[in-house]
Amino acid sequence: MELKELRIEYRKNPVGLDVTKPRFSWKIVSTESNVLQTAYRIVVTKAGELIWDSGKRESDTSVLIEYEGSALTACTVYRVQVEAWDNNGNYGAAEGSFETGLLKGTNFSADWITHDFADEETACPVFFKDFQLEKEIETVRVYATSLGIYEIKMNGEKLGDSFFAPGWTNYNKRLQYQTYTVDELQPGQNKIEITVGNGWYKGIFGFVCTPNHYGDRVATLAEIHVKYSDGTKEIIKTDNTWKVTTGRIRSSEIYMGETIDSTFINQKCSPVVVTTFDKNRLVAQESEPVRITQKLPAKELIITPKGEKVIDFGQILTGFIKVKVHGETGQKITVRHAEALDKDGNFYPDTLRQAISVDTFICNGQEQSFLPHFTFHGFRYISIEGLDNIDLENFTACVLHTDMEPTGTFTCSNQLVNQLQSNIQWSQRGNFLDIPTDCPQRDERLGWTGDAQVFAGTAAYNYNVSLFFTKWLRDLASEQTKEFGVPHVVPNILGDQDGAAAWSDAAVIIPWMIYETYGDARVLEAQYESMTGWVDYITARCGSNGLWQIGFQYGDWLALDKEESADRTGATDVYLVANAYYAYSTNLVRKAAEVLNKHEDAEKYSNLYRTIKKAFNKEYITATGRLVSETQTACVLALYFDLAEEKHRKRILQSLETNIANHKNHLSTGFVGTPYLCHTLTENNRHDLAGTIFLKDDYPSWLYAVKKGATTIWERWNSILPNGDFETSGMNSLNHYAYGSIGEWMYRRLAGINQLEPGYKKILIKPQLMKGITFVEATYKSVYGKIKSAWTCQNQRIKVEVEIPANTTALLLLPEKEEPIELGSGRYQYEYETTTVLEIEKFSMESTLKELLDEPLAVELLNQHSPGLTEHPMIQFAHNLSISEVLAKAPDESVVMFKSVIEALNQNEQSKS
Numbered sequence: 001m002e003l004k005e006l007r008i009e010y011r012k013n014p015v016g017l018d019v020t021k022p023r024f025s026w027k028i029v030s031t032e033s034n035v036l037q038t039a040y041r042i043v044v045t046k047a048g049e050l051i052w053d054s055g056k057r058e059s060d061t062s063v064l065i066e067y068e069g070s071a072l073t074a075c076t077v078y079r080v081q082v083e084a085w086d087n088n089g090n091y092g093a094a095e096g097s098f099e100t101g102l103l104k105g106t107n108f109s110a111d112w113i114t115h116d117f118a119d120e121e122t123a124c125p126v127f128f129k130d131f132q133l134e135k136e137i138e139t140v141r142v143y144a145t146s147l148g149i150y151e152i153k154m155n156g157e158k159l160g161d162s163f164f165a166p167g168w169t170n171y172n173k174r175l176q177y178q179t180y181t182v183d184e185l186q187p188g189q190n191k192i193e194i195t196v197g198n199g200w201y202k203g204i205f206g207f208v209c210t211p212n213h214y215g216d217r218v219a220t221l222a223e224i225h226v227k228y229s230d231g232t233k234e235i236i237k238t239d240n241t242w243k244v245t246t247g248r249i250r251s252s253e254i255y256m257g258e259t260i261d262s263t264f265i266n267q268k269c270s271p272v273v274v275t276t277f278d279k280n281r282l283v284a285q286e287s288e289p290v291r292i293t294q295k296l297p298a299k300e301l302i303i304t305p306k307g308e309k310v311i312d313f314g315q316i317l318t319g320f321i322k323v324k325v326h327g328e329t330g331q332k333i334t335v336r337h338a339e340a341l342d343k344d345g346n347f348y349p350d351t352l353r354q355a356i357s358v359d360t361f362i363c364n365g366q367e368q369s370f371l372p373h374f375t376f377h378g379f380r381y382i383s384i385e386g387l388d389n390i391d392l393e394n395f396t397a398c399v400l401h402t403d404m405e406p407t408g409t410f411t412c413s414n415q416l417v418n419q420l421q422s423n424i425q426w427s428q429r430g431n432f433l434d435i436p437t438d439c440p441q442r443d444e445r446l447g448w449t450g451d452a453q454v455f456a457g458t459a460a461y462n463y464n465v466s467l468f469f470t471k472w473l474r475d476l477a478s479e480q481t482k483e484f485g486v487p488h489v490v491p492n493i494l495g496d497q498d499g500a501a502a503w504s505d506a507a508v509i510i511p512w513m514i515y516e517t518y519g520d521a522r523v524l525e526a527q528y529e530s531m532t533g534w535v536d537y538i539t540a541r542c543g544s545n546g547l548w549q550i551g552f553q554y555g556d557w558l559a560l561d562k563e564e565s566a567d568r569t570g571a572t573d574v575y576l577v578a579n580a581y582y583a584y585s586t587n588l589v590r591k592a593a594e595v596l597n598k599h600e601d602a603e604k605y606s607n608l609y610r611t612i613k614k615a616f617n618k619e620y621i622t623a624t625g626r627l628v629s630e631t632q633t634a635c636v637l638a639l640y641f642d643l644a645e646e647k648h649r650k651r652i653l654q655s656l657e658t659n660i661a662n663h664k665n666h667l668s669t670g671f672v673g674t675p676y677l678c679h680t681l682t683e684n685n686r687h688d689l690a691g692t693i694f695l696k697d698d699y700p701s702w703l704y705a706v707k708k709g710a711t712t713i714w715e716r717w718n719s720i721l722p723n724g725d726f727e728t729s730g731m732n733s734l735n736h737y738a739y740g741s742i743g744e745w746m747y748r749r750l751a752g753i754n755q756l757e758p759g760y761k762k763i764l765i766k767p768q769l770m771k772g773i774t775f776v777e778a779t780y781k782s783v784y785g786k787i788k789s790a791w792t793c794q795n796q797r798i799k800v801e802v803e804i805p806a807n808t809t810a811l812l813l814l815p816e817k818e819e820p821i822e823l824g825s826g827r828y829q830y831e832y833e834t835t836t837v838l839e840i841e842k843f844s845m846e847s848t849l850k851e852l853l854d855e856p857l858a859v860e861l862l863n864q865h866s867p868g869l870t871e872h873p874m875i876q877f878a879h880n881l882s883i884s885e886v887l888a889k890a891p892d893e894s895v896v897m898f899k900s901v902i903e904a905l906n907q908n909e910q911s912k913s
């Protein structure tokens with residue numbers, strides 16, 4: 001038995017932690033089976049002094065155990081030792097550490113400093129100070145932040161490997177600061193430089209590309225804490241002794257790109273201007289920073305029909321280009337960015353709208369490398385101007401995003417599905433850049449709450465998003481008001497707008513997802529006021545019928561069942577959507593109240609949930625079970641959110657099946673219906689139909705984009721039209737993750753990895769077979785350890801392989817078996833016979849009627865079942881319809897008849913082969 005991955009607040013040996021009661025987690029790794037922790041002990045020390053000893057506690061808890069010692073002190077290193085014992089008498093131990101930051105912003109003694117450059121100056125200011133250190137140094141820490149985004153250099157070398165610090169928060173309420181470890185500072189003369197770009201604070205941003213959303217001057221705040229070997233300390237801090245100048249970054253905007261002039265030398269410097277900003281708003285870095293997580297080599301040089309020099313990196317990504325060059329002094333190299341080429345093969349930047357995304361590098365005559373500092377782009381292709389000879393080895397795409405830990409893998413026998421999984425993960429990486437953006441390329445890149453909400457479940461399978469979402473949810477709560485509810489974007493630069501269903505429901509749904517995924521009740525506690533506030537906001541706007549039926553709603557955004565020229569909200573009644581989410585969020589708030597032992601609230605929201613559900617049925621479902629809107633999304637919400645009365649569920653499911661059949665077994669859902677469509681079918685014994693929709697590869701479908709060469713998820717089902725043209729709307733991103741929400745269904749239903757208890761303390765493994773896929777293998781790295789579910793169904797044999805981490809238990813439901821199997825930790829394999837054939841057969845419910853009638857055997861069998869059917873004069877009008885369409889409203893006996901004919905035809909094909 002070993003203890004591994006000791007984490008403090010999800011991090012390994014964090015530095016700059018301002019959590020006053022940090023929590024400890026570890027994983028037990030054992031070669032034995034059925035391992036459960038029986039006891040643990042946590043010891044925390046400071047400089048050898050005992051601070052907290054939990055004592056040996058009889059408990060199986062190994063995740064997020066809260067520190068219970070005396071109050072922590074700022075800027076202090078604490079050592080942590082964990083011991084644990086298991087049910088087999090084994091013992092393990094692990095050691096780690098954490099270092100506190102300043103603990104509160106008012107502990108900054110430095111001054112905020114800015115500049116007094118003219119308004120037309122676009123160059124990034126460089127704040128600097130020369131300072132002398134006299135004695136031998138033991139440790140150095142730098143605590144820094146800015147209004148704008150900044151980088152620090154110490155003696156000419158950048159501190160840390162992160163980008164876009166301090167990140168984007170609601171500057172009106174919250175601003176992060178960062179802690180840096182400096183290892184190479186020496187006694188003698190030293191220099192610190194802090195360069196600040198406009199970033200989100202005052203840069204050009206939003207739909208109309210306006211600047212100064214939070215302020216009109218960048219500024220910085222920093223302290224260098226030096227501890228000498230003799231135990232004495234010194235602090236060098238921003239104050240009126242610093243100077244400011246401009247450097248080689250002549251302009252930098254997130255939307256517009258960056259200009260670096262390496263020939264520029266500024267001999268002028270000015271005194272800084274001391275300014276103010278409320279230090280009470282300062283908080284330590286809350287999530288992982290943005291880093292370069294991967295570097296992609298250039299794949300191909302293309303000379304387009306227009307004569308453009310274009311480099312293809314083979315993958316849409318978020319980041320920037322590193323360019324190596326030996327140019328002439330003053331030579332200007334221009335790098336433009338785009339997601340795609342048009343159908344003629346020319347550079348196509350139109351999806352960027354007003355965000356021109358152009359980086360300009362001016363050479364100094366020496367061999368050098370250029371790398372932007374304060375901008376990022378969404379692209380696959382770059383167009384190069386100003387460089388005659390292009391060597392692909394000199395161009396590298398640097399992938400940037402919040403440096404989350406990868407947690408999930410999914411592969412299967414269908415290569416198109418594997419590419420879809422890759423596309424989902426790349427869209428998550430490209431849009432989880434400090435906040436969950438909608439897209440990374442155009443003049444938007446905002447934290448849309450609806451997009452984040454529908455994708456959160458999938459996101460948590462692919463990466464550990466606990467810290468990422470926790471940070472963002474704090475901003476959401478800080479932007480929330482009683483008057484307007486939860487904004488549509490967080491941080492909110494769009495101004496006051498009344499909250500909207502599915503978007504503002506992120507306030508409730510995402511905290512609950514974090515709790516279920518990581519067992520983190522502190523998130524529920526921290527967000528509880530926000531969660532209840534959102535539900536109470538809706539309640540205050542309900543009419544006498546108890547329903548929310550006023551104000552703007554997005555509805556089923558971008559659904560295909562309504563002309564876009566109307567309003568893009570889809571055909572589903574927008575208030576049906578609103579009240580479905582009202583009920584759903586209310587029920588989640590009830591559950592959260594129960595977890596937090598808020599018994600009165602639990603009863604209050606339980607009663608409210610029942611009232612909403614009753615009112616929903618009265619308003620939107622007739623006495624015979626017919627929905628007011630019989631769209632796919634309306635049916636899905638009524639079923640998946642468990643709103644319909646039990647007596648009506650069968651008819652609503654039939655309505656859903658009919659609608660799907662009328663769309664030739666294709667989806668027509670938008671942002672709201674898509675995440676739940678396949679889940680709903682699988683849960684209601686139509687997993688076969690869910691699989692049929694999932695594997696469609698013509699428009700509209702997930703695999704349509706894959707077959708069109710997509711490497712990320714599109715904003716629209718038809719972002720690129722079948723003829724190769726682009727959808728002409730000005731809203732056409734090729735990197736939007738919302739429709740990637742199908743990933744959760746892939747993990748939960750196909751692979752079968754589910755939690756039965758928060759944090760996957762108890763696991764449900766329930767893989768479900770699907771026509772067209774013969775094997776699936778998925779892993780998920782939970783807070784307890786690796787979970788694996790793999791299955792194959794080939795050659796009349798089913799094989800299942802399962803891995804359960806130590807200190808958890810699982811319930812296994814094998815495909816085609818009825819009795820569940822209880823498992824402890826360990827690895828398990830099962831193999832048994834089956835008659836199921838998952839390979840795609842020649843004939844199916846998707847075959848056209850003509851394809852069946854071209855087979856003499858089919859004609860014979862159909863006439864046996866129903867004499868004269870194939871000679872009916874009207875049958876020719878149904879020749880081009882699929883069997884599913886033909887049977888959309890047919891009686892059950894007709895469905896059985898055609899299924900038996902299809903089975904006989906396929907058996908006949910097998911006998912031929």
